[in-house]
Amino acid sequence: MRKSNKITLLKIAFWLGAITDALAAIIMMFPEFGTYLFKHENVVSTPEYRYALGMGAGLMVGWTVLLIWGSLKPLERKGILVITVFPVISGIVLAQIYAVSCGYIALNNMIPIWIHLTVLSSYFLFTFIKSNKLNNR
Numbered sequence: 304m305r306k307s308n309k310i311t312l313l314k315i316a317f318w319l320g321a322i323t324d325a326l327a328a329i330i331m332m333f334p335e336f337g338t339y340l341f342k343h344e345n346v347v348s349t350p351e352y353r354y355a356l357g358m359g360a361g362l363m364v365g366w367t368v369l370l371i372w373g374s375l376k377p378l379e380r381k382g383i384l385v386i387t388v389f390p391v392i393s394g395i396v397l398a399q400i401y402a403v404s405c406g407y408i409a410l411n412n413m414i415p416i417w418i419h420l421t422v423l424s425s426y427f428l429f430t431f432i433k434s435n436k437l438n439n440r
Contacts, residue, residue, distance in 0.1 A: 304433065312430045313377035316384055319423060321370040324363050331360035341412045366391065381434050384427040392424050 330337040334348065334356055370387070373380040396417065402408045 309430075309434050310377055313381055313384075313434055314374050316427050316430045317370045317374035317377060319426065320384070320387055321367050321374070323419070323423060324367040324370060328360050328363035328367060331356045331363060341408050378434060381431050384431050388424045388427050392420050396420060 330340065334352075366387070369383060373383040399408070399413055399416065403410050403413055
């Protein structure tokens with residue numbers, strides 16, 4: 304695979320991550336949208352809940368910006384993709400598993416998200432490995 308193709312794959316990875324994070328931030332900033340999307344009725348919009356979501360949304364927006372920044376120099380910043388998978392995505396999935404196990408969100412509502420995150424993580428790791436082969440040549 305040519306260097307330009309590998310750079311393109313990395314840029315796509317960064318932008319897919321940025322879009323995913325931006326959508327997650329919107330859900331966190333507007334929890335009513337998340338309630339509609341995940342079809343759960345357990346939302347109690349207390350100040351504590353809003354505070355936690357606001358903190359998470361700030362971090363999610365920051366990670367969105369970080370991924371966009373990574374796309375500007377994808378070869379030099381490709382390590383961000385691995386950090387996004389471990390611990391960011393894996394931590395999010397663990398929190399989602401907890402929510403399902405507590406009955407907060409139904410399993411069938413989380414499966415599409417888990418499929419998306421699995422495909423996204425696999426793509427991140429694939430592009431990271433492919434771009435490392437470029438550096439070793």
